[in-house]
Amino acid sequence: MQKAFLVDGSICLGCNTCAMACKNQYHQDKGILWRKVREIGAEEYHIDNNNILPTLVSYQKAPKAEMPMERFYFSLACNHCENPACVAICPVGAHTKDPETGICKHDQTICIGCGGCVKACPFGASKFNEKMGQAEKCSMCWERQADGKTTACVQSCPVGAIAIIDLHDPKYKEYANASPIGIDYAINAETKPTTRFIHPSMPKEVYRLPKG
Amino acid sequence: MSYSKENVESIVNNGISRRSFLKGLAASGVLSSFPGGILQANEDLNTKIPYLGEKSYQTFRNACPRNCYDTCSIKTYVKDGVMQFIEGATESTYTRGGCCVKGNSYVKRVYSARRLKYPMMQVGGKGSGNWKRISWDTAMDIIAKKLLEIKKEDGTLLGAALTKYSGNFGITHYGIEGMFNSIGYTTRLAGTPCWPAGIDAQNLDMGDMWCNDPEEMKDSKFIILWGVNPASNSIHSMKYIYEAKKKGAKVVVIDPVFTEAASKASQYIQIKTGTDGLLALGMAKIIIDAGLHDQKWLDANSKGYKEYKAYLDKEIKLDNVSKITGIPLAMIKELALSFAKAKPATIWMGYGMQRHTNGGSMIRAIDAFVAVSGNIGKYAGGARYGHLNTWGFNYAALSQPKPEGSVGYTGPEGAKGEFAQVGGEKAAYTDRFLNINKTARELINAKEPKVRLLWVACKNPFAQDFDRNQLIRAFQQLDLVVVADQFFNETAKWADIVLPVTTQFEEYDVNVSYWHYWLTLNEQAIKPLFEVKSDLEIAAMLSKRMNQLQAGSCTFPQSVDTKAMMVKEFNPGIYEQFGIKSWEELKHGPVKAKAVIPFADGKFKTPSGKFEFYSDKALELFGSALPTYLEVRKPYDKFRMTSPHTRWSLHSQFQNLEWMEDVHPEPYVYINPEDAEAKMVKEGDTVAVFNKQGLLRLKAKLTDNVQSGTVLMYEQWYNNNIYNVNELVDDTSSDMGAFKTGAPGVALHDTFVNFRKL
Numbered sequence: 001m002q003k004a005f006l007v008d009g010s011i012c013l014g015c016n017t018c019a020m021a022c023k024n025q026y027h028q029d030k031g032i033l034w035r036k037v038r039e040i041g042a043e044e045y046h047i048d049n050n051n052i053l054p055t056l057v058s059y060q061k062a063p064k065a066e067m068p069m070e071r072f073y074f075s076l077a078c079n080h081c082e083n084p085a086c087v088a089i090c091p092v093g094a095h096t097k098d099p100e101t102g103i104c105k106h107d108q109t110i111c112i113g114c115g116g117c118v119k120a121c122p123f124g125a126s127k128f129n130e131k132m133g134q135a136e137k138c139s140m141c142w143e144r145q146a147d148g149k150t151t152a153c154v155q156s157c158p159v160g161a162i163a164i165i166d167l168h169d170p171k172y173k174e175y176a177n178a179s180p181i182g183i184d185y186a187i188n189a190e191t192k193p194t195t196r197f198i199h200p201s202m203p204k205e206v207y208r209l210p211k212g
Numbered sequence: 213m214s215y216s217k218e219n220v221e222s223i224v225n226n227g228i229s230r231r232s233f234l235k236g237l238a239a240s241g242v243l244s245s246f247p248g249g250i251l252q253a254n255e256d257l258n259t260k261i262p263y264l265g266e267k268s269y270q271t272f273r274n275a276c277p278r279n280c281y282d283t284c285s286i287k288t289y290v291k292d293g294v295m296q297f298i299e300g301a302t303e304s305t306y307t308r309g310g311c312c313v314k315g316n317s318y319v320k321r322v323y324s325a326r327r328l329k330y331p332m333m334q335v336g337g338k339g340s341g342n343w344k345r346i347s348w349d350t351a352m353d354i355i356a357k358k359l360l361e362i363k364k365e366d367g368t369l370l371g372a373a374l375t376k377y378s379g380n381f382g383i384t385h386y387g388i389e390g391m392f393n394s395i396g397y398t399t400r401l402a403g404t405p406c407w408p409a410g411i412d413a414q415n416l417d418m419g420d421m422w423c424n425d426p427e428e429m430k431d432s433k434f435i436i437l438w439g440v441n442p443a444s445n446s447i448h449s450m451k452y453i454y455e456a457k458k459k460g461a462k463v464v465v466i467d468p469v470f471t472e473a474a475s476k477a478s479q480y481i482q483i484k485t486g487t488d489g490l491l492a493l494g495m496a497k498i499i500i501d502a503g504l505h506d507q508k509w510l511d512a513n514s515k516g517y518k519e520y521k522a523y524l525d526k527e528i529k530l531d532n533v534s535k536i537t538g539i540p541l542a543m544i545k546e547l548a549l550s551f552a553k554a555k556p557a558t559i560w561m562g563y564g565m566q567r568h569t570n571g572g573s574m575i576r577a578i579d580a581f582v583a584v585s586g587n588i589g590k591y592a593g594g595a596r597y598g599h600l601n602t603w604g605f606n607y608a609a610l611s612q613p614k615p616e617g618s619v620g621y622t623g624p625e626g627a628k629g630e631f632a633q634v635g636g637e638k639a640a641y642t643d644r645f646l647n648i649n650k651t652a653r654e655l656i657n658a659k660e661p662k663v664r665l666l667w668v669a670c671k672n673p674f675a676q677d678f679d680r681n682q683l684i685r686a687f688q689q690l691d692l693v694v695v696a697d698q699f700f701n702e703t704a705k706w707a708d709i710v711l712p713v714t715t716q717f718e719e720y721d722v723n724v725s726y727w728h729y730w731l732t733l734n735e736q737a738i739k740p741l742f743e744v745k746s747d748l749e750i751a752a753m754l755s756k757r758m759n760q761l762q763a764g765s766c767t768f769p770q771s772v773d774t775k776a777m778m779v780k781e782f783n784p785g786i787y788e789q790f791g792i793k794s795w796e797e798l799k800h801g802p803v804k805a806k807a808v809i810p811f812a813d814g815k816f817k818t819p820s821g822k823f824e825f826y827s828d829k830a831l832e833l834f835g836s837a838l839p840t841y842l843e844v845r846k847p848y849d850k851f852r853m854t855s856p857h858t859r860w861s862l863h864s865q866f867q868n869l870e871w872m873e874d875v876h877p878e879p880y881v882y883i884n885p886e887d888a889e890a891k892m893v894k895e896g897d898t899v900a901v902f903n904k905q906g907l908l909r910l911k912a913k914l915t916d917n918v919q920s921g922t923v924l925m926y927e928q929w930y931n932n933n934i935y936n937v938n939e940l941v942d943d944t945s946s947d948m949g950a951f952k953t954g955a956p957g958v959a960l961h962d963t964f965v966n967f968r969k970l
């Protein structure tokens with residue numbers, strides 16, 4: 001099994017409920033977001049100042065997407081990679097990949113704050129918390145899932161634009177190779193990110209007033 | 213490794229975390245029983261607090277009481293007396309387990325270091341910034357003495373004014389009006405800046421504002437979102453719209469702006485601002501000419517259809533409709549005909565549309581179109597605007613008797629507002645009503661007696677009211693301004709005394725929505741932090757002090773318990789409507805009102821008992837019996853400015869929070885690239901946006917989401933930014949509002965500005 005996020009850009013409102021629900025659950029310090037709602041066509045990695053990016057893996061330039069400003073989005077957190085760089089690089093085993101679910105967990109009690117994962121993750125999922133001198137990231141709410149609930153982000157999304165799927169379930173095969181559009185995203189990274197995307201599109205009929 | 217509960221618990225118990233917020237707060241949970249509450253809010257709530265499993269928490273029922281369609285039902289998780297996190301209630305099919313970006317910031321709101329903690333007095337005078345912490349006793353003493361002084365000198369308390377609006381729509385919060393009722397006849401800033409023109413329009417047409425259940429939209433076959441943007445401002449409604457769309461319904465957005473909702477619709481139609489009424493009249497004419505109107509329904513249920521049709525025949529020329537609205541005639545025809553053929557079909561009208569000088573007339577025209585199409589009184593149909601159908605509480609906190617011998621105003625009586633129109637006994641005197649939408653001007657102009665004390669609660673006039681410079685003058689000439697709030701906002705800066713009030717998590721209340729049909733209990737989940745008190749407790753303390761100084765001068769109970777006050781708001785009517793026997797059942801979760809289709813029985817509360825195309829009342833009050841085309845305000849500057857609501861805030865609430873700054877740090881002005889080019893403005897440039905009212909400096913974003921000739925800025929209050937879009941808005945009235953809400957609305961979107969690169 002490989003649990004993964006399936007994000008549906010065709011219905012995502014960009015409302016940021018998911019990102020805030022994550023803060024609501026874990027109280028991330030000001031400036032840190034484990035989940036980020038990224039606008040299609042407007043790259044914003046450079047303002048993410050608790051990551052040093054890009055470092056080890058260079059980003060794949062986003063395929064051009066001519067989308068209106070502030071209307072189409074993908075909601076992204078840790079990609080719970082099949083071959084996670086964070087797990088590989090951590091010298092103390094604070095990052096682990098759960099063999100049963102494929103969730104990449106980070107344990108702050110073990111973390112020594114070397115910052116390796118922050119540099120190694122090609123997606124900026126691991127954040128460095130300056131105050132605590134430790135890394136932190138989305139661990140797919142594994143405690144909530146273990147308690148029979150779904151993740152805070154999935155539960156709070158008003159339209160069901162994030163789902164947790166088993167990537168190895170053949171049913172989701174059709175999503176396997178869809179790179180996201182309009183955001184710089186290292187889909188081909190060696191880490192094998194598991195997040196999958198449903199692409200948005202403009203309404204079939206759009207009428208705008210003539211110019212002038 | 214497996215995910216058994218024991219596993220989670222063992223990890224948790226063995227201290228998976230962490231220098232955690234939780235630890236700090238667990239300690240303070242003990243300490244908070246000390247007076248003064250050692251429970252210190254920390255700017256940084258150290259990541260990460262662990263999720264401990266459902267059973268480790270105490271849970272409470274809460275509601276989001278802000279002025280929002282969605283009025284979410286909340287479940288609050290508390291440990292050791294400290295709020296840990298919230299979830300949307302899963303019992304409500306509407307909230308469905310989740311709040312919005314704002315609701316999910318509540319923990320930060322409660323524990324924000326920016327919260328008001330103690331009563332404060334601005335000893336250096338208003339705006340001086342020279343503050344001193346005072347005790348509640350001192351605060352109450354100063355206010356009580358001022359009130360009694362006013363009464364002694366003027367012979368009445370009309371010199372004391374209250375401005376309160378939508379900061380908290382919980383039912384017991386009408387106790388703030390109750391506090392003012394209990395001291396005598398006073399002055400009230402009456403009316404509503406929100407939706408009054410549309411309320412009047414719907415009342416003229418149908419005798420009520422009463423929308424169908426939004427959850428029915430899932431079964432609508434055709435949905436027009438007309439000037440409404442639920443993808444940003446009623447996100448919980450979107451799932452029903454998506455469901456309808458999935459089942460094949462067409463979803464059309466008509467809006468001057470390509471909104472978030474437009475981007476998710478089947479069709480987007482851009483319209484010239486302020487011409488929506490004409491479009492609706494044209495669409496009605498098209499379906500009548502095509503014989504697609506519902507003659508049977510019209511015969512049985514309407515008044516004045518003949519006159520209305522005669523008006524359409526004579527005055528509405530389709531070529532003209534196309535020219536003025538800017539929409540090709542073929543598209544208008546296709547829209548009107550396909551709407552008429554789809555049954556049930558519905559239109560949801562936004563509040564922005566009626567914030568024009570012709571706003572009420574536009575809502576009337578759209579109501580009429582829906583009526584002609586035969587979709588009023590139908591499941592999943594309707595001309596949706598809002599409703600107050602579930603608001604039949606006792607308003608016990610509101611209804612306080614006047615002290616004996618109170619003297620008041622003897623002029624013409626006005627209505628009091630849209631929510632709680634509880635009529636007292638017909639007295640010789642009334643309160644004095646000033647137009648809330650002209651607060652600055654009215655405070656300055658009020659004479660005999662002049663206003664000397666102003667109490668501000670559930671409201672942030674400096675963020676929400678108009679004509680800031682005049683507002684400063686108005687505040688400065690008052691003897692005493694009291695502001696009860698949770699944050700140190702711009703209005704507080706112009707106060708003499710600020711009083712820290714509770715969040716909804718620190719008090720009891722009960723909440724309903726003006727959109728959906730759920731009823732939610734709001735329990736006290738945590739002890740009030742610092743020295744904060746609920747608005748009701750403040751009223752009680754004031755009453756106590758006033759009675760000490762002059763027995764009988766205030767009738768408000770001298771000690772209150774918010775829970776007891778909440779219980780008093782229930783009555784058999786509410787129990788019947790919601791199918792419960794006692795309010796205690798709400799502890800298990802929110803409940804929904806029994807399903808009723810508005811106007812399905814053909815009974816309208818108009819004078820004729822029918823849907824009134826022709827309204828005598830409209831003729832009497834607004835000069836036109838029929839829904840007719842009224843031209844919108846003429847431009848007085850180069851560009852129209854529109855200032856819609858944003859997802860990041862509810863008026864002046866939420867954007868100021870640390871967490872919100874993480875997802876949305878600063879304001880922008882959105883400009884059409886064509887206009888920007890003409891002014892040599894590039895993406896990211898700082899521009900000055902200005903008009904006769906004021907000037908704002910902010911960064912530009914270029915987008916054809918806004919049409920050429922219009923600039924868009926969202927209405928918000930930031931913590932460390934003087935940006936306030938209402939500084940550019942004058943207080944020009946919309947056409948309607950005075951009928952049902954006491955005062956006309958404001959033509960907010962008929963503001964005009966110019967801009968240049970800085």
Ligand code: SF4
Pocket residue numbers: 011012013014015016017018019037073075156157158159160161162
């Ligand atoms: S994924 Fe859901 S919650 Fe997140 S921004 Fe999109 S619609 Fe909102």
Ligand code: SF4
Pocket residue numbers: 078079080081084085086087104120121122123124125126137191193
């Ligand atoms: S996205 Fe980054 S942090 Fe997450 S599993 Fe992959 S490499 Fe690790």
Ligand code: SF4
Pocket residue numbers: 021022025034035077078137138139140141151152153154
């Ligand atoms: S799965 Fe949990 S930790 Fe990860 S982004 Fe969602 S809410 Fe945050």
Ligand code: SF4
Pocket residue numbers: 276277278280281282283284311312313314315316447448862
């Ligand atoms: S602001 Fe509206 S949508 Fe958000 S939590 Fe409150 S009621 Fe719900």
